[in-house]
Amino acid sequence: MEPVNKLILAIIMGFFLFYCSADPITTYGAPKLTIKEQIFDFHEVMEGQILEHDFVIRNQGDQPLTIQDVKTG
Amino acid sequence: MAAYDKAILPGGEGKIKIQLHTSGREGLLEKTAEIFSNDPNQSTAKMTVKAQIKPIIILTPTHLHLTAKKGDPLSAEMEVKANLDKPLTLKPGQYNLTERLNYTVVEVEKGKKFIIRFKRTHGLTEPLQGYLHLKTNYPEKPEVTIFIQCDLI
Numbered sequence: 503m504e505p506v507n508k509l510i511l512a513i514i515m516g517f518f519l520f521y522c523s524a525d526p527i528t529t530y531g532a533p534k535l536t537i538k539e540q541i542f543d544f545h546e547v548m549e550g551q552i553l554e555h556d557f558v559i560r561n562q563g564d565q566p567l568t569i570q571d572v573k574t575g
Numbered sequence: 576m577a578a579y580d581k582a583i584l585p586g587g588e589g590k591i592k593i594q595l596h597t598s599g600r601e602g603l604l605e606k607t608a609e610i611f612s613n614d615p616n617q618s619t620a621k622m623t624v625k626a627q628i629k630p631i632i633i634l635t636p637t638h639l640h641l642t643a644k645k646g647d648p649l650s651a652e653m654e655v656k657a658n659l660d661k662p663l664t665l666k667p668g669q670y671n672l673t674e675r676l677n678y679t680v681v682e683v684e685k686g687k688k689f690i691i692r693f694k695r696t697h698g699l700t701e702p703l704q705g706y707l708h709l710k711t712n713y714p715e716k717p718e719v720t721i722f723i724q725c726d727l728i
Contacts, residue, residue, distance in 0.1 A: 533585070535614040537622060544595070544626035548659075550715035553595040557622045561583040563614070571611040572577040572591055 534563030577608050593624050601630045631716040633658050638722035639693065645727050646698030649676070653721060655689040659713065662686025668708030668718060675703060676723065691721065702726050 538558045547553060561567035580589030593608050605625040612618060635654040643649050657663035663686055670678070681690045691707070703725040708718050 532616070533583075533612070533614050535610070535612050535617055535620060537620055540621065541623045541625070544624065546627045546629055547597060548715075549597050549600060549628050549631050551597050553597065553624070553626060554592060555595075555624050556590040556592050557608075559580075559583065559589050559591060559610070561585055561587055561589075564585045566585065567583040567589075568613045569579050569581050569583070569589070569591075569610060570613065572579050572608050573611070574577050574593065574606060574608045 531564045533561050533565045533567035535567055536560045536562050579610075591622070593622070595624050595626060597626065597628050600628045602628060604628050629658060631658055631713060632656070632663065632711065632719050634719065634721065639724065641723075641725040642728050643699055643725060645700065648697070649693070649695040649699055649725065651693045653691045653693070655691060655709070655719065657687050659715075662712075663689075664712040665689055665719075666710040668710045670705075670707045672703060672705035672707070672723060676705075676725075678707060680709070693723070699725065699727060 536559070538560070540557075542555045542557070544553050544555070559567075559569075577591060577593050579591040583589040591608065591610065593606060595604060595606050597604065603625065604627075605623060607621055607623045610620045610622070612620070633654075633656045635656070639651055639653055641649065641651055655665065665680055667680075676693050676695050678691055678693045681692060682688075683690050691709075703723065705723050707721045707723065709721070710718055
């Protein structure tokens with residue numbers, strides 16, 4: 503193989519390897535938010551109560567997860 | 576309103592507390608909360624709480640909507656029924672159609688069911704719109720409001 507062709511092949515392979523390793527989670531680490539249940543149903547309740555439910559969230563990443571805000575509507 | 580853990584370590588768990596206020600509500604009630612986080616692949620996530628709300632006091636119909644001919648007398652009825660297993664009492668509250676539309680409360684089933692009779696003997700010359708508040712002995716529902724509308728044809 504010509505030296506010029508080897509150089510082009512090496513550059514292409516270099517780009518390919520860089521692309522394959524570009525996943526930020528596996529390479530650099532990141533938080534990963536997961537929610538066990540996204541909908542909770544109280545079913546039938548009598549009017550006049552204040553109902554409360556705790557949703558459990560997990561961080562399955564390898565960096566701290568920060569909850570910046572929770573907006574309700 | 577939502578209370579939540581602001582930071583969760585890797586492998587850890589946190590909670591997001593969502594409240595649902597049911598006073599004065601009836602039927603399906605839903606509330607959705609949106610979380611904003613530093614997760615680079617999922618910076619927002621949604622969660623929903625829902626409930627089917629049963630009224631403490633059932634109004635049938637839910638409000639009074641009448642149509643009458645100009646000058647004709649007017650009469651209508653509404654049922655007020657307790658949905659709790661304890662006796663209900665009703666007392667007059669604020670009423671903004673006094674002297675335009677009279678009403679009487681008749682207890683048809685003791686502590687359980689009432690009929691509100693609305694009556695106007697002399698003809699109506701203009702449309703009516705107002706409300707009747709009735710005070711109850713239920714701390715969970717101290718007042719019921721009946722909305723009244725009468726259109727002329």
